[in-house]
Amino acid sequence: MPAVAETLDTVRTVTGSGYKWGFETDIDMDLAPKGLDEDIVRLISRKKKEPEWLLDWRLKAFAAWRAMEEPTWAAVRYPPIDYQDAHYYAAPKPKAGPRTLDEVDPELLKTYEKLGIPLSERAALAGVAVDAVFDSVSVATTFKETLAKAGVIFCPISEAVRDHPELVRKYLGTVVPASDNFFAALNSAVFTDGSFVWIPKGVRCPMELSTYFRINARNTGQFERTLIIAEEGASVSYLEGCTAPMRDENQLHAAVVELVAMDDAKIKYSTVQNWYPGDADGKGGIYNFVTKRGACRGARSKISWTQVETGSAITWKYPSCILQGEGSVGEFYSVAVTNNHQQADTGTKMIHIGKNTSSTIVSKGISAGHSNNTYRGLVKILPKAAGARNFTQCDSLLIGDQCGAHTVPYIESRNPTAKVEHEATTSRIAEDQLFYCRQRGLTEEESVGLIVNGFCREVLAELPMEFAVEAQKLLAVSLEGSVG
């Protein structure tokens, strides 16, 4: 059973039996007042019944955030965000949202249909399965018992704060410090939920873990915080899928993901991001400002990021690896698709600290319509990283003549034994490729889908099987109407 389907199934079960995870007593309290100040931070912490240390941590982050400037170096343009004009806490009300598929926006349903999502799941995705996956409250987690047998902890981070405070306190903010950057600081101050994963020493997680995040309410920011720790010799594959309904307003999504891998541990983190990208004229859509970073602390540890980014009006995201342990390995495989007026500035940072560390970066950017797609990456080799190696490949594919593709690689090597390779290509979907496919009977859209999937194959091959199929369909849907 695909992991996403599992999650949705579980969600349906949970929905049927009322809420299992928290908030029963606060069900009528669905929104904090708009705006952000210390009181809101305190309110969030109180709502979540957090310990004092976490409130202090949040308040420090908030103070840091207030002193920070929103970054402007990315190649994205958007009107100023009014951070006071949003709700920072939203808990679900039962029976909110549409009751039947008839009440759901037909455009959204069409998209799901094209994605081949079964009817039952379409309902869940469209929010019909009332509060199926809602804002701020973590998605129900799957197969808790099986995982518990293996000693794996997989739960909402708010639950982890309550049940495993020592672990959370030990690792939270150690990879992405509370004041790391503007959006990370904001997240640290107001994060409401996310996932917590801990894999004990020597355990290979018995199943793929997945969480389906979703923004459902209007005018809410979404600030998940995910923390994954793989102890010595442990391994885990984590999947994250994102989708959001269409809204005319822009919504802010500022997540933080921290990964920690100890000696010989392996973490594979896969994302298929399909937040609402805005309409064809660039109205609406999610602002996706995300900080994802993994620390390879142990020797021979490995962290692998795979992302397929097709959604969001703006994507600002650089999943990175700090390669500290000797012989540790970092990987970044990315497909970023922009169409219409979408803007993506995405890439990675590979920081080589330990000896004989190695990293691989494969980035495939696809731009169509009036969109702009930038790969921005840093490969940094520190003086002690003798024998470090990096291979980077950045390919851009252009569809049409109104879009832009940019590659901004930064390489800083401070060790003469390091070996850094960079390859980049930019190409266009050739008219003869399209014609070849169409002459064989494929429609123009099928042809584009096929060519684009071929272009991305190296990255898609890194995705877990069931995700790869979803991602392939998603690529085709995202580029609909981009030619002709």
Place this chain on the structure above:
Amino acid sequence: MLKIENLSARVEEKPILKGLTLSVAPGEIHAIMGPNGSGKSTLAHVLSGREGYEVTGGSATYNGVDLLALEPEERAAAGLFLAFQYPVELPGVGNANFLRTALNAIRRAHGEPELDAVQFLKLARAEMKRLAMPDDMLKRNVNVGFSGGEKKRNEILQMAVLKPSLAILDETDSGLDIDALRIVAEGVNAMRGPEFSAIVITHYQRLLDHIVPDFVHVLADGRIQRSGGPELAHELEASGYAGVLSEAEAA
């Protein structure tokens, strides 16, 4: 039945086809020969719907349907197949996946059920065996890294699997050694029957030794200048286009 009447077309501002008339009945193989720049490939592209050509006059119908009004994929669904002179590379796209997607698109257009991977592979492998193609050809990316001969054989494999009722072979013999030429010809001959017709565009007599046409046409200056039986190809081989064409003018 393909009926081309008085067809004229230009590329940018340059007229290429200047009133071409040709009828191809089911079961017939027509060879079109002619000097470079005479409009052979333009005819293939206009019939299959490639962009960049402007039809300025005349008509082309297939089984009574206005071919020129259809999208390229609709023409494919109507039974038209073009074996490309320069088959296109599709990096990252597996040959099997491409061919199955194409076959299913056409089956869908015909209201037939789609084939799953197992059914498709059975069918494709049988055709490959007949064409003496190695199994790994299906696993490779479409035409990427193929030799000239492999590309042309891949076109014939696609034709064998898609089973068109009208095939246009655009200089499929160019760049083929004699063994590959024989395989390609056998692929076409295997399709011959009352339901299959083909237009074979070629420069050389030698392909027509293997695919014996019912009719041979000489295309020059955008028009069919002479038509005849297989013997016309031999005449061309002997006296060249200039000789054959001056005779046409004299007549």
